[in-house]
Amino acid sequence: MKNEIIIAGSCGQGVLLAGVIITQTAIEQNLHTTWFPSYGAEVRGGTANSTTIISNEEIGSPIASNPDVLVVLNELSLNKFMPTAKEDAVIIANSSLISSNIQCNPKTYFVALNDIADLEIKNIKSANMVAIGALLKILEKKHQDKTCVLTLENAFKACRKIFSQKSNLIESNRKALQAGYNFIV
Amino acid sequence: MKKLVKGNIALCEGAIAAGLKSYFGYPITPQNEIPAYLSKKMIELKRVFVQAESELAAANMVLGAAVTGVRAMTSSSSPGISLKQEAISYMAGMELPALIVNVQRGGPGLGNISGSQGDYFQSVKGGGHGDYKLIVLAPNCVQEMYEMAYDSFDLAEKYRIPVMILTDGIIGQMMEPVDFNRPEREKLLIPNWALDGCKNRPPRSLKSLLMKDGDLEKHNFALQEKYKTISQNEVKYETFEISDADIIICAFGIAARISKSAVCLARKNGIKVGLFRPLTLFPFPSKEISELSQRFKNFLSVELNHGQMVEDVRLAVNGKANVEFLGKAGGGIVTELEILDKLKNFL
Known part of the structure; x- marks a missing residue:
């Protein structure tokens, strides 16, 4: 089992953090994992992406030239990374910001990440965590071998670790993960 | 954990x-x-x-x-x-x-x-x-x-x-x-x-200016x-899948990570490739590469530059094997697929 996950968006959307949560979740399950960021000099705006690789074997390159999972939070990132994704890649597109008429892989999951974050969590900034929750459910449904599927429970654990210095953020991030997870049926 | x-x-x-x-x-x-x-x-x-x-x-x-x-x-x-x-x-x-x-x-x-x-x-x-x-x-x-x-x-x-x-x-x-x-x-x-x-001992000195004849x-x-x-x-190196290899990739640092993925990919495509990774660049594992060149006839140096370590690989091989190079600089990253292409054209 190996997943090469690229999460991309604009700076400030939390694409690096979203990758960190997945990476930490993989650690909780004793899987091999790497995380690699790429971003410009901007704090907001510009483009940012993170690559997370998860495998039950040792990982060579930490860079994914053909990802099999793509989570895109804005249209610019969709256009940039869609051509690089594998043919049968799992793609989550943030339909709050991306028109669903856009030409892309027929299996793309259009999820209104910003709207879910805004309405259910009352915090639009947690759209990244909604995306991770949705991704966990999709991968859970897709993978036959359940031993290496990342679980929501371990994502909660990862949240507690990553936000251990900012414990007030744990609950809303947990809720956002849950909301994304529940959205996919 | x-x-x-x-x-x-x-x-x-x-x-x-x-x-x-x-x-x-x-x-x-x-x-x-x-x-x-x-x-x-x-x-x-x-x-x-x-x-x-x-x-x-x-x-x-x-x-x-x-x-x-x-x-x-x-x-x-x-x-x-x-x-x-x-x-x-x-x-x-x-x-x-x-x-x-x-x-x-x-x-x-x-x-x-x-x-x-x-x-x-x-x-x-x-x-x-x-x-x-x-x-x-x-x-x-x-x-x-x-x-x-x-x-x-x-x-x-x-x-x-x-x-x-x-x-x-x-x-x-x-x-x-x-x-x-x-x-x-x-x-x-x-x-x-x-x-x-x-105090209580003769003075010492440390300098790089040595003027006396x-x-x-x-x-x-x-x-x-x-x-x-x-x-x-103090030479340190690591090898991966070299015993039956037709081509040995030499790479260090991040290029060795990418090369390791490329070795696995190439083997899936039926090309027998191994990896030699120096952990110490000085001292360089010249003796070890020289010994390998007695048995293996093809080397490929993969680097994120336009050919630097490859010179030391060539010195170590000393004409006994074919040494080629693949690399990119200025932020370009060599991919596994590019390495695979190079390997395919090698034989």
């Missing part, structure tokens, strides 16, 4: 555990996590952290700390390392142990902030003036950033030589789970050559003897 940290942070933890007493630096991407982290951590530990006014100042402060026998380091990225070369040459001449970290970025000039391996020549062939060598270590994962930083001080003190960790923006910025498994070094002895006050010549012979000893004792 292993901790998820960036390569740059793992390196700091390794140096701290090894008893790093003083850090001197100046900011530059992609190594900024190192001074940022140490600026907090070293103060908490009541050790020395100085953000100097320039790279030159920082490197010379390392020299100043090292003469007193304490563990000292600096870090920078390519253009900053160029600025430090004068002090590095002085430290090599004065036989001072210290750690210098180069988290390489694209060059030449100010270049860009992407990972690169363009400073191989600078690191292993001198960099500064005069006939000198550094021990050059090339980690390829976050765990090795920690371990090599930890081990570098013992190596530096054993041979009284500056050690360079030659890494890059990718290994420095990426996160991987790390096992912080090395014991904290506490009581470190001050070496018997250090300038620590001459024949002194510098003698000193250079002694340095070369030392480098020979290091070459005999």
